[in-house]
Each structure stands twice: as C-alpha cells, then as structure tokens.
Amino acid sequence: MRRLASLVMVPIFGLVFAGCASSDDTTTSLRIAATSSLTEVFNDIGEQFMQANPDITIAFNFASSSDLALQISQGLPADVFASADVKNMAKITAAGLLHGQPVAFATNSLEIVVEKGNPLHIDSLAQLATRGLLFVTCPIEVPIGGYTAEVLRNAGVTVTPASLEENVKGILTKVALGEADAGIVYRTDILAAGSSVAGVPIADNVNLTTKYLVGALRDSQNQDASQRFISFLSSEQGQKIFSQFGFGPA
Amino acid sequence: MLALAGVSVAFFALPFAGLIWRAPWSKVTDILSEKSVGTALWLSLETSLITALISCIFGVPLAWLLARVNFPGQSFVRALATLSMVLPPVVGGVALFFSFGRRGLFGQYLNDWFGIRLPFTTAGVVIAQCFVAMPFLVLTVEAAIRQLDSRYEDAARTLGASRLYVFRRITLPSIKPALVAGVALAWARALGEFGATITFAGNLPGTTQTMPLATYLALESDPEAALILSMLMITVSFVVLVGLRDRWLGHQRNDLVS
Numbered sequence: 001m002r003r004l005a006s007l008v009m010v011p012i013f014g015l016v017f018a019g020c021a022s023s024d025d026t027t028t029s030l031r032i033a034a035t036s037s038l039t040e041v042f043n044d045i046g047e048q049f050m051q052a053n054p055d056i057t058i059a060f061n062f063a064s065s066s067d068l069a070l071q072i073s074q075g076l077p078a079d080v081f082a083s084a085d086v087k088n089m090a091k092i093t094a095a096g097l098l099h100g101q102p103v104a105f106a107t108n109s110l111e112i113v114v115e116k117g118n119p120l121h122i123d124s125l126a127q128l129a130t131r132g133l134l135f136v137t138c139p140i141e142v143p144i145g146g147y148t149a150e151v152l153r154n155a156g157v158t159v160t161p162a163s164l165e166e167n168v169k170g171i172l173t174k175v176a177l178g179e180a181d182a183g184i185v186y187r188t189d190i191l192a193a194g195s196s197v198a199g200v201p202i203a204d205n206v207n208l209t210t211k212y213l214v215g216a217l218r219d220s221q222n223q224d225a226s227q228r229f230i231s232f233l234s235s236e237q238g239q240k241i242f243s244q245f246g247f248g249p250a
Numbered sequence: 251m252l253a254l255a256g257v258s259v260a261f262f263a264l265p266f267a268g269l270i271w272r273a274p275w276s277k278v279t280d281i282l283s284e285k286s287v288g289t290a291l292w293l294s295l296e297t298s299l300i301t302a303l304i305s306c307i308f309g310v311p312l313a314w315l316l317a318r319v320n321f322p323g324q325s326f327v328r329a330l331a332t333l334s335m336v337l338p339p340v341v342g343g344v345a346l347f348f349s350f351g352r353r354g355l356f357g358q359y360l361n362d363w364f365g366i367r368l369p370f371t372t373a374g375v376v377i378a379q380c381f382v383a384m385p386f387l388v389l390t391v392e393a394a395i396r397q398l399d400s401r402y403e404d405a406a407r408t409l410g411a412s413r414l415y416v417f418r419r420i421t422l423p424s425i426k427p428a429l430v431a432g433v434a435l436a437w438a439r440a441l442g443e444f445g446a447t448i449t450f451a452g453n454l455p456g457t458t459q460t461m462p463l464a465t466y467l468a469l470e471s472d473p474e475a476a477l478i479l480s481m482l483m484i485t486v487s488f489v490v491l492v493g494l495r496d497r498w499l500g501h502q503r504n505d506l507v508s
Contacts, residue, residue, distance in 0.1 A: 164467075165453065166453075174452070177347060179369045
C-alpha cells in the first residue's frame with residue numbers, strides 16, 4: 001500500500017514542481033485584480049501594454065472591488081489591485097498589504113441605465129421611485145452600490161430595489177435582459193454595452209465624479225513589472241485609451 | 251489503502267476544522283439574533299420546505315413513470331429530468347431566465363396574460379430550488395421502485411386493482427424509506443441552493459435572499475457573521491445526512507432479511 005501511495009504521490013508532486021519551474025526567466029506574468037467596471041478598457045490597455053512590453057504577460061481578474069479587497073486580504077495571489085473607490089483601496093492600505101501609496105489614474109461618472117429604446121420613458125432620478133418599477137443595484141459595500149445610494153440621497157429620492165446584484169455588470173445584465181427596468185451604473189458601462197441598453201444622464205448637480213485607484217501589492221514578486229503597468233495607466237498612451245472608453249482624467 | 255482513505259477523510263474534515271477554528275463563538279447569540287439573519291433563515295426554511303413539497307407532488311409520479319412504464323424516449327426523459335444535477339446551477343439560472351423571465355419564452359406570456367412575474371420574487375426562489383433539487387428525489391425514488399418486486403403490483407392488478415390503487419397501497423408503502431430519504435435530500439439541496447437562485451431570483455433581504463446568499467454577501471460586510479451562518483448551514487445539513495444514513499442502512503438490512 002505504501003508503494004501504491006508513493007506511485008500516486010510522486011507524479012502529483014512532480015506536476016506541482018514542474019508547474020513552479022515552468023515560469024521561465026524571460027517573461028513575467030503579471031496578475032491584475034481589477035474592479036469589474038474596468039473590464040473593457042483594461043483588456044484594451046493590457047493588449048497595448050503587452051505590445052510595448054513583450055517581456056510581460058498580463059492576466060486580469062475582474063470582480064467587484066469589495067470582493068477583490070476581501071480576496072486579497074485572504075491571500076489572493078495578485079500583483080496589482082485597481083479599485084473603483086477609495087474605501088476598498090483603504091481596506092488594503094490599512095491592512096498593510098500595499099507597496100507604496102495608491103495612485104489615482106481615471107475618473108468616471110454615473111448614469112441611469114434603462115432597457116434599449118427606454119420603453120418606460122425614464123428621464124430623471126425621481127422617476128426611479130415609480131411604483132412597480134424594477135430597480136436593481138448592488139449592496140452598499142460594492143462601490144457602485146455606495147455611489148448609487150449617494151446620488152439618490154443627493155436627489156432626495158427614495159428607491160426600493162428589486163435586487164442587490166454582485167457587481168455593476170450584474171446590474172447591466174439584468175437591465176439588458178429586460179428583467180429589470182433600471183439601475184444606476186458608470187457612464188462608461190453604458191458606452192461599453194453599446195446598443196443593448198440605453199443611458200439617461202443624471203443632472204450634474206447631483207451626479208458624482210468617482211475615482212479609480214491602483215496600487216502594487218506588497219507580497220508580489222514582480223514589483224518592477226507592476227510599477228511599469230501602473231505608470232502605463234497614467235502615461236499619454238494609457239490616458240488616451242481611457243478617454244476613448246469615456247473615462248475622465250484623474 | 252487506509253492511508254489514502256485517511257487523506258480523503260482529512261480533505262473533507264479540514265475545511266470544517268478551519269471554520270470551527272475561526273468562528274467567533276462568543277458572538278453566536280448576537281449574530282443569530284440579528285434581524286437580517288433571522289429573515290434569511292426563515293426565508294430559507296419556508297422556500298426549501300415548499301420546494302420539498304412540490305418535488306414530492308410532481309417528482310414521485312415522474313419517478314414511477316421512469317421506473318414502471320416503458321415508453322419511447324424514456325432515457326431521454328430521464329437524462330432531461332436529472333440534467334440540472336450536473337449542470338452548474340448558474341447555467342440553470344440563466345436557462346430559467348430565458349424561459350420564465352419577464353422577456354423569456356414562456357415568461358412573457360405569464361407576464362402579459364396573467365401579470366405573473368417570477369424573477370426577483372420568492373416564487374422565483376422556489377422555482378430555482380425545484381429545478382436543482384427535484385432530481386435528487388426523482389432518482390432516489392425511481393431506484394427504490396425499480397428494486398421492488400413488481401410481482402406484488404402485477405398480482406394486485408390481476409385482481410382488479412387500478413394503477414392508482416396499486417401505487418397507493420403497495421408501491422408507496424414499500425418505498426417509504428426511500429421517499430423520506432429523497433424528500434430530505436431534495437430539501438437539503440434546496441436549502442443550500444445558491445447559483446440558480448442569485449441568477450434567476452436575484453438577491454433582496456426578505457424576498458429572495460436565502461441563507462446561502464446572505465452568507466456569501468456577509469463575507470464582504472461582516473465576515474464573522476458569514477462564519478456563523480456557515481456553521482449553522484453545516485450543522486443543519488450534517489444532521490440531515492446523518493439521519494439519512496441510518497435510514498438507508500436500515501432499509502438495506504430489511505431487504506437482506508426479507
């Protein structure tokens with residue numbers, strides 16, 4: 001039996017060690033944990049960054065900033081964290097998990113998302129309080145959930161949500177599928193979603209300018225590559241991509 | 251052999267050891283008496299019991315059909331009825347969306363003709379739970395009916411008993427242990443349902459936020475509460491499984507004696 005065990009275990013350990021050894025010296029694999037509202041723009045940025053830096057390959061992990069902050073504090077292996085709000089980045093900074101200080105690299109604003117063609121003719125935040133209207137948002141811990149609450153408070157509107165989705169893409173999906181009538185998302189999400197949904201602007205005096213922060217994680221072995229990626233975000237080339245996707249400068 | 255078995259035991263036991271170790275035991279009563287926890291627990295019990303009942307009403311006839319009636323396409327129907335056991339529940343949730351959602355294949359008529367909307371409602375939670383939990387009852391009961399000696403049923407039929415009468419007086423009493431096991435399995439599966447529920451029914455405290463959803467979301471806002479909720483779910487499921495195991499063994503022993 002002991003022989004059987006070693007027969008099984010040796011190949012398993014062999015695989016584990018082979019996995020470690022195969023990350024060769026010439027290319028660095030950079031793991032970037034980023035808030036889901038950056039999905040489209042980061043995929044584009046990643047491609048251009050890898051073209052400019054052939055020695056680095058990027059793997060993205062998109063989820064809500066609060067999910068990622070929790071996972072990072074539980075040891076998620078990542079080199080860079082990009083958060084959609086200050087609060088979730090502060091969790092990581094306070095836990096001493098960041099290398100250096102976080103950097104702001106882009107801004108965004110909010111917009112009401114409705115079904116394509118806006119069948120309910122929603123044109124203001126006040127209408128979101130209409131009885132029977134299905135409004136979806138995120139829990140308050142998720143950045144977009146907190147921002148939504150703030151915007152509604154600014155406008156003096158009380159809305160009862162039909163569901164609290166996991167992240168901003170969940171809101172977008174439910175509205176695009178026609179299962180929910182409206183939600184509040186980032187302006188860039190509506191641009192990225194194209195014709196599958198429609199956007200209704202929020203008045204400037206109640207809207208917010210939200211700030212994206214990025215930082216290199218302390219436990220990363222790839223500090224040099226991480227810094228290059230972070231600098232790329234603020235570079236002229238990087239900022240041009242952000243503006244193409246509708247983001248504002250930091 | 252023993253060593254390998256020991257590895258499997260450790261593999262199953264260690265995650266729970268981790269939970270027990272990290273759980274803030276001093277705060278158990280505080281957390282369990284929180285209103286939000288009570289709401290989620292009550293909603294979970296309510297929906298999972300309704301699911302168990304519905305699974306029983308519709309699942310037992312289906313199990314009987316699969317076990318006792320030969321018809322073309324039988325294996326296709328069996329595969330269809332058990333597909334959701336192996337599907338990722340999220341896929342089930344997406345499928346439910348496109349069929350019973352407000353804009354779904356059938357859901358649009360439910361909405362237009364009867365004003366019935368399933369997503370974001372407690373009824374939607376039950377639908378999602380039935381979709382993933384009913385197969386457990388169907389499979390368990392079907393296996394039990396197959397194992398029955400059909401000559402008793404045949405004899406009753408030759409003596410003039412109707413199909414329903416035979417089922418009620420002979421089949422049903424004989425498969426009672428399996429039926430109990432099937433209902434309990436379906437109930438436990440419904441209690442733990444997450445993926446299809448959050449996809450199809452959404453997540454709102456008091457309406458669609460069941461225990462697994464509350465646990466998952468509490469991980470972000472209140473990790474200690476998440477640990478306690480996890481322990482509670484583990485305890486409930488463990489009690490059900492231990493109880494079932496005895497029933498199963500008891501059932502098999504009876505078979506050997508007879």
